[in-house]
Amino acid sequence: MTTTTPACHGSTVGTKPINDANRLGLDYAAEAGCFAYNGPIIDIHTHISSPRAAELFLDAADAYGVDRCWTMTGLENVGPIRASLPAERKGRIQFICVPNFTRREEEGTFTTRWLRDIEDFYAAGSRIIKYWCGPRGLDFDDSPESPLRLDSPIRLEGMKLAYETGYRVFMTHVADPDTWFKTAYADSSKYGTKVGQFVPLERLLDQYHDVTWIGAHMGGWPEDLDWLHDFLERHPNYVVDCSATKWQVRELGQQPERFRQFVEANPGRVLFGTDIVAWPTNTDPDPENPDAGHGFDLYASRFWALRTLLETGYDGQSPIVDPDLHKVDPSVDPKATAVLRGAALPASVLQDVYHDAAAKVVAGMPLD
Numbered sequence: 001m002t003t004t005t006p007a008c009h010g011s012t013v014g015t016k017p018i019n020d021a022n023r024l025g026l027d028y029a030a031e032a033g034c035f036a037y038n039g040p041i042i043d044i045h046t047h048i049s050s051p052r053a054a055e056l057f058l059d060a061a062d063a064y065g066v067d068r069c070w071t072m073t074g075l076e077n078v079g080p081i082r083a084s085l086p087a088e089r090k091g092r093i094q095f096i097c098v099p100n101f102t103r104r105e106e107e108g109t110f111t112t113r114w115l116r117d118i119e120d121f122y123a124a125g126s127r128i129i130k131y132w133c134g135p136r137g138l139d140f141d142d143s144p145e146s147p148l149r150l151d152s153p154i155r156l157e158g159m160k161l162a163y164e165t166g167y168r169v170f171m172t173h174v175a176d177p178d179t180w181f182k183t184a185y186a187d188s189s190k191y192g193t194k195v196g197q198f199v200p201l202e203r204l205l206d207q208y209h210d211v212t213w214i215g216a217h218m219g220g221w222p223e224d225l226d227w228l229h230d231f232l233e234r235h236p237n238y239v240v241d242c243s244a245t246k247w248q249v250r251e252l253g254q255q256p257e258r259f260r261q262f263v264e265a266n267p268g269r270v271l272f273g274t275d276i277v278a279w280p281t282n283t284d285p286d287p288e289n290p291d292a293g294h295g296f297d298l299y300a301s302r303f304w305a306l307r308t309l310l311e312t313g314y315d316g317q318s319p320i321v322d323p324d325l326h327k328v329d330p331s332v333d334p335k336a337t338a339v340l341r342g343a344a345l346p347a348s349v350l351q352d353v354y355h356d357a358a359a360k361v362v363a364g365m366p367l368d
């Protein structure tokens, strides 16, 4: 069975003001009704940091069929966000254990405090823990003991504690786009190579073989789906999410047929995620950066682009400015957007990506 894209998809071009999240001038609220898939969607990867951001995020989620999401939010914001949700929205935002990155300069944030947070998040109902180890974490601390390395002593201690506490889903951010390894990470003596980032992960996937590991951002390697397919073959306890909209649109949007084959060859292993950052800093217009986009439209732009990538045969410009295009080639306009070619996944595959794959991973977790 295949889906057909309703004719109204993309038909609102030029009807709304232009900003960096909407170079096409789309009416994102109206466009939400122009997708064929109408089952519930789980977003496994978001960053929602305040009650106001949660409200606007859920407005966009309502429009785009996103029923439930998991967010990485500092522990201190969990209570206020939960308390702010009206009865009909209770339980739609679930929390992933992370250190409080906004307090990264404070002693203990990634060490003693983090160990306490692991237990406190669990007590608050969290059952997924995230280990972020993008190479840029080494700008913060590049020692062998850096708490932002996946296999540093403190990380391994936290991982053991998380396992003993009861977490059976670990999320990781390993590596970053190829474009970054060509630019900001060009110094491989400091940041390592891209493939080298996965060495400690492979060891830990084997060690914690009864944990489901979610590799954020197509496992960090959407550019090379052959490599990623082999990695999934080697590690049956590994699944990936398709989050980081600009990155995925730029890379998967260049190879829609290969992407479709990849998803079809890996049922239950690709989870829908957006990486929407819904922060107090972007709920309202930013006078310092009036072009940035904000609130409902900013968040909806991610849903629109990812759903277009997954379920339509769209072949055109992404509406979202992708600064990496200019970074790798300074002759490209800084406001350029990537070409987005949709993979037009069949309806049964979409249901797996949008819902069933994640539902299996979170089965049995308490949902407040």
Ligand SMILES: [Zn+2]
Residues within 6 Å of the ligand: 045, 046, 047, 216, 275
């Ligand atoms: Zn993220």
